[in-house]
Amino acid sequence: MLKFFFNAAPNPMKIALLLEELGLPFEPVPVDTRKGEQFEPAFLAVNPNAKVPAIRDGEVTVFDSNAILLYLADREQRFVPGLQSPQRGQALSWLMFLASGIGPFSGQSVHFRHMAPEPKTYALNRYDYEAHRHWSVLEKHLGQNTYMLGDEFSIVDMAFWGWARMLPFVLGMGEATWVQYPHIKRLLDLVSARPAAQRAEAFRTRYTFKTEMDADAKKFMFPQNERLNQA
Numbered sequence: 001m002l003k004f005f006f007n008a009a010p011n012p013m014k015i016a017l018l019l020e021e022l023g024l025p026f027e028p029v030p031v032d033t034r035k036g037e038q039f040e041p042a043f044l045a046v047n048p049n050a051k052v053p054a055i056r057d058g059e060v061t062v063f064d065s066n067a068i069l070l071y072l073a074d075r076e077q078r079f080v081p082g083l084q085s086p087q088r089g090q091a092l093s094w095l096m097f098l099a100s101g102i103g104p105f106s107g108q109s110v111h112f113r114h115m116a117p118e119p120k121t122y123a124l125n126r127y128d129y130e131a132h133r134h135w136s137v138l139e140k141h142l143g144q145n146t147y148m149l150g151d152e153f154s155i156v157d158m159a160f161w162g163w164a165r166m167l168p169f170v171l172g173m174g175e176a177t178w179v180q181y182p183h184i185k186r187l188l189d190l191v192s193a194r195p196a197a198q199r200a201e202a203f204r205t206r207y208t209f210k211t212e213m214d215a216d217a218k219k220f221m222f223p224q225n226e227r228l229n230q231a
């Protein structure tokens, strides 16, 4: 059976949503990253980059959330335009934009806003600016499109949903986020109302992960800080 390596963070949630949409049976394998379980050899054999999500599908391993979305959607020929479709190019572009822009800049915005020590004005300003810039591209696109690919719900909306759920936290704006980004809120609500999205959220709450960001958790999550201690 397909193994799904996950925690409760935005990137694994994209895959939880697709698995629920597809109704595929899977074996959940929780990976508690604040306990350092991502560095265990058995997991590194699946994802040498030591991050969740990842899957093992028979002999095939796939890591990085949007690669997993594309792999499973192609395999099932659902929720993605096929190779011959004129929509395929747009699907790939938006998937890469979400993977290389929205994810990293939102992640760094969270890190510098909520985790990093002072002084951080320069770094927070850069990542907050770039997070806003990327989300504004989506806001404009969604002003003219019901879903990311127009009229059809697809894996691009699932990739969007993983991070959009967290946007008030990412931007540190609370409910004011939705005044600035009404079209993002509209698509977020549309996807969240799907029964599969509700099952994905319920799936997440069945597992308990370490919440304390204590010294051990910081050692695993922010290994770069060791270099500062040695300086």
Ligand SMILES: N[C@@H](CCC(=O)N[C@@H](CS)C(=O)NCC(=O)O)C(=O)O
Binding pocket: 009, 010, 011, 012, 033, 038, 050, 051, 052, 053, 063, 064, 065, 066, 099, 103, 220, 221
């Ligand atoms: N590009 C990767 C990013 C994966 C990622 O950063 N995962 C986080 C959870 S959302 C993680 O595993 N963090 C643990 C760590 O950084 O040690 C993807 O889209 O899957």
